[in-house]
Amino acid sequence: MLKTYFILIAFVAVSCLCATAQVADYKAIFTSAPQRVPTSKTPDAPLAGNGDIGLTLGGKPDRLTLYFGKNDFWRAYPVYPGGGIALPGGLNISIAELDGASYYAEQVLEKGIIEAEFKTKNIKVDLDAWVAATHNSVVIEISANKACKVNLQLWAKEGNTSLLAAGNSGDVKWVSRSFEKTALVEWPAHVALAMKTVGAELAQDQWLKLKPGKKTWVTVTLVTNQDHSDWLEEAINSAQAMNAKTIQRMKNEHLNWWKQFWRGSHIAIGDTTLEKYYYGSQYLFACSSRAGKFAPGIWGPFVTQDSAAWGGDYHLNYNYQAPYWASYSSNHLNQVENYDQPLLDYMAHGRVHAMERLHTRGLYYPVGIGPKGLVTTRWPLTAEEMKKRYGTTENTIDGGLKFLGQKINAVFGVGNMLMRFYSTYDKDYAQKIYPYMLACADFWEDYLAFEKGRYVIYMDHYNEVMPNLKNKGLWRDQLGDVNSTLSLGLVKMLFKGIMDVSVFLNEDEARRKKWQHILTHLSRFPLGELDGRSSLKNVESSPSAHQSQARGLKRVSIHGLILPGGVAGPLSTPELNTILLGDVAHWKEDMGEPGTWGNTLGNGVETCFPGAVRVGYDNEEILKQLKDRIAVDAYPNLWINAAGGGIETLTAVPLTINEMLLQSYEGTLRLFPNWNRHKDASFVNLRAYGAFLVSASLKNKYVTSLRLFSEKGRNCKMENPWQSAKVQLTRNGRKAEVLSGDLLQFETTKNETVELMGID
Template structure:
């Protein structure tokens, strides 16, 4: 029996008990049999992980000298240049001499959202549980030994990098770390960690569990951040921990109830659920959005500052959450983008004489730009082989005008998935500001709108090119840009209609959509028609058609959503043929799509959407995962971090359900000979869809309509009549390739194959 079937059977047998339900989901656990080798790191840790979407813990070290690194999404060194960005608050060291040379066994449990470990020597056996309270700013570490041992504790704050640290004992141990009063700092950040102990040496006796609790607060949580951390640590009792555990289990139990899939493949199901666990540990409603490495920061100077990288890294981690019905995890996405609008308007006006907003490649929270060039010519020469540090006013745009629009894709995914009016009103000004910019920036030439000097790839000086880079400027009609601009204007028109605003502007937007240049095609080296990265390259040179790839997928498919088999079957056939030739272009034997550096969460679901066979995709995906993955199920790539959490869930979801082309398609790209089912996947139109495929036949489709919109669905039983049943048992028989079904708010409808009485 595969693990998902065991999970469902477990729920049926064990009833509603939250504790018992968590053990069923814990069947998808990750197992560690050796201490982590990549902790601390500036990139991806390979250790057991837990988190609550704000605070993350990374369990490093060896059994006798454990180190829990405590990261927090809102602890930033708010510099406009690297090495600013996300910083490490500190951690807790736990030392037990009797465990020197102990065996190592740990589990990362997605159901209970905890790290469970057991370390053994001839002198003692220690059991450990560590979790971050889902509803509070507390890390809980529980220790239990079969022999009397001494536990030495060190609560510490990371030091250096212009920070100020302090420590003390005020009934409990506490440490603090602050970034303040330095010349470049845009805003101060303070953090305090407090431990529910006033001594650094404790005795652990058999049969008695030791409960260590670290309370963590920043000035972004509360003005009384230090007092709050100390006070909360001092209030810890067994009953407090018991209540936190109850709330913790309830939160995670509700999270896992939001959707399910069963594909009869325990390998991919484990990655599916572990990936969602890791992202739920990284992102939470009402908290700062996660950067490139989420809250799993184990040292300062994280790669790329751990910032919000706007040309895909920031957006991609969220993509699977929309279709997986984990909408609350996406709630923090928009605020950094809205906070940067004032600066974005200045960039547009001062640098390009355009209205609207123009964003650099990297930003942070609270209106912070993280991506300025080094502030002196000497630093610039050292890092980028040129003294010219005033490129684009000193900001890293890297030749790209599209960074602000990239995030519109996520906003539209949430809007189309929920039709939440309050959300639409919140983000609509951002979409309009993007539209303002592109109304001004587009050029109408020979009856069509064209895009000049918005580059398909990043263009910048570096040591590899000797600081010479301007000869690489000049992209004309980048496929990335054409796709995202088309997405923008279609989206702003849809939202304008929904909110009944700006109707007078729609004629201009329609004109742009009608006259925007077509996606460039050409003849590939093997003589077939293929996609080009751009219509013409630098110095107005022709470019070879190189086919669909990660960057062009961003414009056309994810997050663009402007191409597909329903939208334009002929164009989609060209893209599908391009994907079929990826195997000939892979640079490494197991790297189909060339995603070792970036793009596993883009290329694999992109291939699904254009219709490449699912079995082949999964075969290639498994090889790519095994090429570089850590025991914590974090798929590793060179150019980014938590975006890989979306790779497996999004790929599977798109195989089971698609809706991005204004039509719901059930099992659109799944091998019909393989049984599969899904429950409450979210479709555009604010629909929750459930269906089962068994013995080659779709058994039925259930749709819950949240907003009472018309449900347009591709006939699941092609060429046959469909029986529609509503809640009141009223039935109707439907015919056709596409079924358009009026629904009411909250209504549940059921579709099945119609058989004549």
């Protein structure tokens, strides 16, 4: 008699997978006013956004301040502070009768809405705020249980060489902020904020009266010159069109957008803390990034002052790339559409840098760039300022740009491109990124040194090398790294990836021999001895004795080998993986207080935890350490805080969980590869390499349902989830072949649904 572990018909099982993990169950709750607003880094306030406009709700009940950030409003100046993403402005909402009121707010993930309630013994005011998912407008809904007066002050941020204007057009109040194209400002930036009230008339002195139980809407529309050439007129006209019917239509579209977003994928793991941060992180990144909009910088659109840390720029040695990593496997591709454009826009500059600075073809990128070909990381323009900030008057290092001893920044950007390519096998996308990859290959063909039968990487440094006040401006003695693990991993990733894309597009066949030669003869990852065992070294050799010693697997090495590198793993490099697993096992010995595992308080929470999953470290210990890290430094808005960065931490929980439930980065699908089989879990529509959407359930240690949707009809290779059992395939509802063995391989057709059932 056949025994089946496929308990329910697949589509019924899949529809029930998320019963215990509904997004509606999770909210961010605030019982006191935020303390870190305004800030140059991560705000701790209630947040909402539409992937372009970000809303940060600051202030106390009697004097709220809503800060409006926008991903495309930059002061296009090449030095920070001063340059980088800028704050358009905000709205002050003052209600004197709420002096001393209680504070309660919910950041409602399911709806993309902030719902707040402020109370005294005499009055209760409800305030809902949301950034329309399909419109450039913020909507604030206000009601009270008794009549009261509300003062509204719309403002544009002053200073930093900006020009302000303000006015009225009928019942629309507007303000604007502009950065003109002046010395060193690459392009002008203009933003208009246009406000209209609906349901109550705004008096000339900016007061409106709330009537008991009657809702009033305050709308603020933001338009930049990146949105529309007639940016001010467009903002005013859009604001004037607001009425109760228009707002309701916008809200319906808004709620539908979020409904569709959450349908992208689901997980259920029986851990409410991690599920809350899983969905909370995805909410915050959906608020930060959207197709057709400028890519988010380090802080996303949640900018509450000018001169955000590091200019809020696109930092290319991991900060820019990392926020996107979980979106590929989570099947939220809308959020990754904007990633490539800044890298493509900088190509002309990158070619010049490579030729002028290193005499090579291809691309050489500094550490930080911005949109539209902007460089954000020039050294201070005066020797005096250079001395003050970096301890030396030498502000002409590397032609005045911060390369910081690193040659790998352009290739670092390829990692995300390959994640998307392998996840979609989209030909149009492959054609879009191929010229960039080709230019990166040009650079490394020229830059690599072939010596004694191997390719060697000189002077590409594991860490940033630069003058600073601590080293009293002396830094050149730190130069000289040979074969950084970061560089070796990412260069190997590049040539492996470009071989795959070249074959896929049937391009440059004649160059593949050279690329394969590099792959075959690239120096091996450096190893040494640590505590009597084989361990990874940061570099093969370095002037720094600290760098030259075996230090084990660290955040930066993970970038090269595992994320985004993807060139090391249990299938492709089993011996190396054993060494890396031993290194991760020693993180616990190296930690201090709870929450410091992997040394992730400064940077790396988004890297170290999923990296530990991939090498196969104990899943229960990873989850315990992850929850300890969250407990040590996370804000009420569900943003895991880190000293050295912002939105990249939004990858940490989703990617860690996704990698535990499904892996495919070595070309083989693995179901629940690093999950405790004694704990039930399920997922719907996680995206796997090969352009597959996979749904599965684990119950009582067995995989009880498994469905695969093939977008592109590629062959599938999968570890048998039922080990030695035979596996029945059902294709589009009809029984098909039976497979057996530890490794299952089968063909698929485009848009085919394949269900798998273990039998013995």
